[in-house]
Amino acid sequence: MTHPDDLLAGYVDGDLGERERAKVDAHIATCERCRADVRSARVARDRLTSAPPVETPGGLAEEISDAIRHEKREAPVVEVFGGTPTPRKSSKPAAWLGAIGVAAAIVIAAFVLKDVNGSPSVATDRAAGNAGVSAPVAGSAETSNGVVLQPSHDYDEAGIERLAATAASGKVPVPQTSLASEDEAATANRCLMKGAQLRGDERPIELIQATFDGKPADLGVYRLPGSNGGPERIAVWVVSSRDCSVLSFTQHLLQN
Amino acid sequence: MSADAGAADEILARRAADGNDDAFAELVRRHERRVYSIALRMTGREEDARDAAQDAFVTAYRKLSSFRGDSAFTTWLHRVTVNATYDLLRKRSRGPEPVEDVPEPLASDVDDPAGRVAQELDVREALARVPEEYRAVLVLRDMEDLPIEEVAAILGVPLGTVKSRCHRARVALGRILTGEPEAALERADASEPSEGRSEP
Numbered sequence: 001m002t003h004p005d006d007l008l009a010g011y012v013d014g015d016l017g018e019r020e021r022a023k024v025d026a027h028i029a030t031c032e033r034c035r036a037d038v039r040s041a042r043v044a045r046d047r048l049t050s051a052p053p054v055e056t057p058g059g060l061a062e063e064i065s066d067a068i069r070h071e072k073r074e075a076p077v078v079e080v081f082g083g084t085p086t087p088r089k090s091s092k093p094a095a096w097l098g099a100i101g102v103a104a105a106i107v108i109a110a111f112v113l114k115d116v117n118g119s120p121s122v123a124t125d126r127a128a129g130n131a132g133v134s135a136p137v138a139g140s141a142e143t144s145n146g147v148v149l150q151p152s153h154d155y156d157e158a159g160i161e162r163l164a165a166t167a168a169s170g171k172v173p174v175p176q177t178s179l180a181s182e183d184e185a186a187t188a189n190r191c192l193m194k195g196a197q198l199r200g201d202e203r204p205i206e207l208i209q210a211t212f213d214g215k216p217a218d219l220g221v222y223r224l225p226g227s228n229g230g231p232e233r234i235a236v237w238v239v240s241s242r243d244c245s246v247l248s249f250t251q252h253l254l255q256n
Numbered sequence: 257m258s259a260d261a262g263a264a265d266e267i268l269a270r271r272a273a274d275g276n277d278d279a280f281a282e283l284v285r286r287h288e289r290r291v292y293s294i295a296l297r298m299t300g301r302e303e304d305a306r307d308a309a310q311d312a313f314v315t316a317y318r319k320l321s322s323f324r325g326d327s328a329f330t331t332w333l334h335r336v337t338v339n340a341t342y343d344l345l346r347k348r349s350r351g352p353e354p355v356e357d358v359p360e361p362l363a364s365d366v367d368d369p370a371g372r373v374a375q376e377l378d379v380r381e382a383l384a385r386v387p388e389e390y391r392a393v394l395v396l397r398d399m400e401d402l403p404i405e406e407v408a409a410i411l412g413v414p415l416g417t418v419k420s421r422c423h424r425a426r427v428a429l430g431r432i433l434t435g436e437p438e439a440a441l442e443r444a445d446a447s448e449p450s451e452g453r454s455e456p
Contacts, residue, residue, distance in 0.1 A: 005419070005420040005423050005424060006416045006419040006420045006423075007419070008423040009397075009404070009419045009420075009422040009423040009426065010404075010419065012423070012426065013404075015404075037423070037427045037439075039430070040426065040427045040428075040429075040430030040431050040436070040439075041423055041426035041427050041430055042426075042430070043430040043433055043434055044394070044398070044425075044426040044427070044428075044429035044430035044433060045398055045426055047378075047379050047429075047433060048379065048394055048398035048399050048429070049399070049401070051379055051399055053293070054289075054292065054293035054296050054297070056288055056289045056292050056293075057292070057302065057306065060288050060292060060306065060309060060310075061281070061284050061285060061288055063306065063310055064284050064288065064309070064310050064313045064314075065281060065284070067310045067313070067314050068277075068280070068313070068314060068317050071314050071317065071318065
């Protein structure tokens with residue numbers, strides 16, 4: 001005997017059409033097992049449906065928000081040039097990136113910006129020939145494996161050195177991030193330009209808004225042309241977000 | 257949920273995928289109640305429910321770009337939530353811990369507040385003894401009052417399978433609640449027949 005299990009839930013719910021209900025009625029009239037099952041199912045359904053609603057505990061949304069921020073800080077390695085990248089898609093490149101030129105093929109800027117509540121949020125923008133497309137870019141001198149960056153933590157001198165060394169080895173740190181507004185990006189860039197007195201021939205590899213020794217700071221990682229035909233360099237400037245004064249600086253020769 | 261709410265969810269999800277964290281915060285605000293509720297009923301413990309709800313939203317955040325609007329956002333989010341509870345329960349290699357000091361059930365008067373509490377604890381404990389895949393059907397269908405079609409979409413199994421699973425899960429739970437010998441529930445899997453059941 002085949003038992004109409006697929007109809008019995010609807011039967012208990014009172015959801016069956018007349019024909020199906022008659023079919024089940026006819027079946028359980030002769031099937032003690034299904035009759036007993038329907039009785040048990042009704043007990044369960046009645047008890048489950050009369051369970052009181054769950055109260056959402058206070059502070060859950062904040063915990064989730066904290067977990068998301070943590071997730072961003074611990075953003076996994078984004079394999080920009082060799083793996084499967086999963087960064088946020090950007091809808092448009094930041095305006096200041098326009099000047100850099102698509103020929104450079106790879107321009108990645110990441111910002112960790114404070115939102116209105118003072119909590120950090122991360123944003124990235126990329127123009128990899130085709131804005132928003134995170135496909136690997138082959139054949140560029142700058143291509144390399146991805147490397148982890150935790151941009152919202154507090155940097156110190158050693159952290160700046162590590163940042164510069166990473167960039168100098170041809171790697172580009174790309175946190176898994178979301179898009180900063182053009183205004184925020186432009187503000188950070190202006191502060192770096194002003195504080196570091198950039199000349200304009202520096203190519204930004206990464207821009208980060210974070211803290212340095214506890215103070216709100218903008219960090220810029222740039223690729224500079226070599227002087228007098230020398231090798232290209234990676235420079236990292238750190239300026240105060242408050243007054244754009246230089247807090248730190250280091251540079252490394254770019255390793256080819 | 258109204259069509260407007262669904263459309264708003266999808267707009268928010270798209271904005272969040274583009275990096276708008278306020279949009280994601282709004283999605284959390286809108287859906288934390290249901291997500292937590294599913295998580296609590298699946299795990300049976302408040303602490304686990306918080307963890308699972310958090311995991312669910314973090315996973316949703318990470319995978320937002322894979323939400324393509326093929327299903328309603330809530331269907332997708334609830335699938336992520338159920339999977340988060342499975343992961344959490346497996347990670348801890350245990351089901352919900354049995355609730356201690358449960359008074360003898362069923363004789364209680366439902367008008368008696370103490371009796372209600374006892375009954376609630378009893379359901380929670382009984383649910384813990386139902387395999388996860390079956391528990392999920394009971395939680396979504398009978399406790400969260402979602403349509404059976406929605407439950408099938410969330411769990412990603414055919415409608416007929418979910419209907420059968422719902423019935424068998426209810427039978428098993430009903431027997432636990434009434435102290436009858438428990439009905440055997442085989443682990444649900446993809447090869448489970450979706451229609452009927454044959455007498456051995």
